[in-house]
Amino acid sequence: xxxxxxxxxxxxxxxxxxxxxxxxxxxxxxxxxxxxxxxxxxxxxxxxxxxxxxxxxxxxxxxxxxxxxxxxxxxxxxxxxxxxxxxxxxxxxxxxxxxxxxxxxxxxxxxxxxxxxxxxxxxxxxxxxxxxxxxxxxxxxxxxxxxxxxxxxxxxxxxxxxxxxxxxxxxxxxxxxxxxxxxxxx
Amino acid sequence: xxxxxxxxxxxxxxxxxxxxxxxxxxxxxxxxxxxxxxxxxxxxxxxxxxxxxxxxxxxxxxxxxxxxxxxxxxxxxxxxxxxxxxxxxxxxxxxxxxxxxxxxxxxxxxxxxxxxxxxxxxxxxxxxxxxxxxxxxxxxxxxxxxxxxxxxxxxxxxxxxxxxxxxxxxxxxxxxxxxxxxxxxxxxxxxxxxxxxxxxxxxxxxxxxxxxxxxxxxxxxxxxxxxxxxxxxxxxxxxxx
Numbered sequence: 001x002x003x004x005x006x007x008x009x010x011x012x013x014x015x016x017x018x019x020x021x022x023x024x025x026x027x028x029x030x031x032x033x034x035x036x037x038x039x040x041x042x043x044x045x046x047x048x049x050x051x052x053x054x055x056x057x058x059x060x061x062x063x064x065x066x067x068x069x070x071x072x073x074x075x076x077x078x079x080x081x082x083x084x085x086x087x088x089x090x091x092x093x094x095x096x097x098x099x100x101x102x103x104x105x106x107x108x109x110x111x112x113x114x115x116x117x118x119x120x121x122x123x124x125x126x127x128x129x130x131x132x133x134x135x136x137x138x139x140x141x142x143x144x145x146x147x148x149x150x151x152x153x154x155x156x157x158x159x160x161x162x163x164x165x166x167x168x169x170x171x172x173x174x175x176x177x178x179x180x181x182x183x184x185x186x
Numbered sequence: 187x188x189x190x191x192x193x194x195x196x197x198x199x200x201x202x203x204x205x206x207x208x209x210x211x212x213x214x215x216x217x218x219x220x221x222x223x224x225x226x227x228x229x230x231x232x233x234x235x236x237x238x239x240x241x242x243x244x245x246x247x248x249x250x251x252x253x254x255x256x257x258x259x260x261x262x263x264x265x266x267x268x269x270x271x272x273x274x275x276x277x278x279x280x281x282x283x284x285x286x287x288x289x290x291x292x293x294x295x296x297x298x299x300x301x302x303x304x305x306x307x308x309x310x311x312x313x314x315x316x317x318x319x320x321x322x323x324x325x326x327x328x329x330x331x332x333x334x335x336x337x338x339x340x341x342x343x344x345x346x347x348x349x350x351x352x353x354x355x356x357x358x359x360x361x362x363x364x365x366x367x368x369x370x371x372x373x374x375x376x377x378x379x380x381x382x383x384x385x386x387x388x389x390x391x392x393x394x395x396x397x398x399x400x401x402x403x404x405x406x407x408x409x410x411x412x413x414x415x416x417x418x419x420x421x422x423x424x425x426x427x
Contacts, residue, residue: 002193002272002273003272003273003274004270004271004272004273004274004411005196005199005272005385005388005411006195006196006199006200006272006359006411006412006413007359007361007388007389007410007411007412008199008200008201008361008380008385008386008388008389009200009201009359009360009361010201010347010360010361010362010376010377010379010380010389011208011210011211011360011362011376011379012347012349012360013347013362013376014295014297015285015293015295015297015298015347016285016347016349016360017295018285018293018294018295018309018310018311019283019284019285019310019311019312019313019347019349020283020285020349022309022311025294025295025296026294026295026296027251027294027309027310027311030250030251030309030311031240031241031244031313032241036281036283037233058213058214059212059213059214060213062213064214066297070358072228072231072232072233072355073228074227074228079227080227080228080231087233088231088233089232089233096296096297114226114227114228117228119228119229119355121355121358123360124214125210125214126208126209126210126211126212126213126214126215127203127211127214127215128200128201128202128203128205128208128211128215128379129197129200129201129203130358130359130360131216131220132220132356134228148223149223149226152221152223153221156218175213175214175215175216176213176214176215176216176217180216180217180218181216182218182221183216183218183220183221184220184221184222184223185194185195185197185219185220185221185222186222186223186224186225186229186356
């Protein structure tokens with residue numbers, strides 16, 4: 001038996017940016033002007049940099065323009081060991097005009113029992129408990145097919161696939177509807 | 187690391203995704219049940235933040251946005267407590283971020299247009315790193331309640347938003363802290379997304395006279411519990427073998 005219960009979640013609300021990405025809220029001078037999690041790739045690793053972009057759609061098909069996303073991923077070697085020039089954690093807001101969230105990162109490596117993947121956590125007004133999903137890469141079909149968690153999603157697994165685009169990869173996340181993204185309770 | 191595990195999350199203790207009285211949840215709630223799997227290295231690991239990663243005034247919202255010599259307006263309070271896991275074990279070295287409205291109930295955010303004025307000396311965000319025993323502390327001003335568009339006459343109780351990291355990303359949590367005795371707690375559709383009174387009570391900070399500094403600042407105590415306890419789960423699994 002545990003002595004305490006986990007603190008219950010509450011929505012991050014529409015003003016999550018004040019606390020998590022102050023410059024997005026207009027508090028440009030907070031924390032030395034550096035939003036936490038903004039920089040994942042340092043200059044020494046710049047050659048490997050890709051853009052991983054997201055949009056998150058509500059049940060009306062409208063992109064969320066007030067969400068905050070965090071990603072957590074392995075480095076190029078597939079592990080969470082320290083990689084010089086790389087931070088495994090990133091945080092960003094969906095753009096207030098376009099709904100696009102952009103992370104400059106590197107593509108994670110795979111391991112024998114895990115295809116390359118990125119953990120994504122989404123909070124926003126109207127989301128009572130942060131939503132967790134994973135991104136896999138559409139051009140890694142062979143590895144994806146062997147990944148136990150990708151396989152767990154069965155016929156909905158394609159909702160986890162980011163597609164290659166010029167600057168890297170883009171992924172659309174659907175909170176509802178026919179294309180509803182697979183979310184995980186882990 | 188040895189055989190690190192994490193207890194499953196009790197989803198019945200948390201608000202469900204769809205809570206129609208909180209209108210924004212209607213179009214933002216997934217319909218499918220989330221799929222469960224045993225956490226892997228990805229979920230059991232998470233970012234770490236050193237004490238040197240934050241500035242000296244980051245935990246003092248009374249001063250961290252104030253002009254030189256200025257102070258934020260409002261009842262001065264300390265918010266403090268312990269960050270722990272479900273076994274009560276303190277979680278040291280974890281990043282805790284907070285944000286809140288000012289004493290009039292107005293946020294310093296492009297999208298907040300409430301009548302109450304901004305306070306030029308108050309930004310509304312702060313952060314700290316938990317100490318050796320999981321303890322944490324902020325100085326701030328008590329935020330005000332405010333009305334919000336939810337289709338009726340809805341007012342948020344005074345509250346402070348908390349964003350908390352644990353050892354593993356699976357413990358990541360955002361929640362809100364309320365103040366003992368606030369009549370809006372029982373009326374608020376966002377608070378009431380939480381299914382049980384017992385769970386709601388854990389988000390209500392208590393006046394802590396022992397930590398109050400005479401003639402200076404009152405204190406509220408708020409403990410935060412993150413899911414998990416590798417030890418307990420491990421024992422349970424041993425029994426099951």
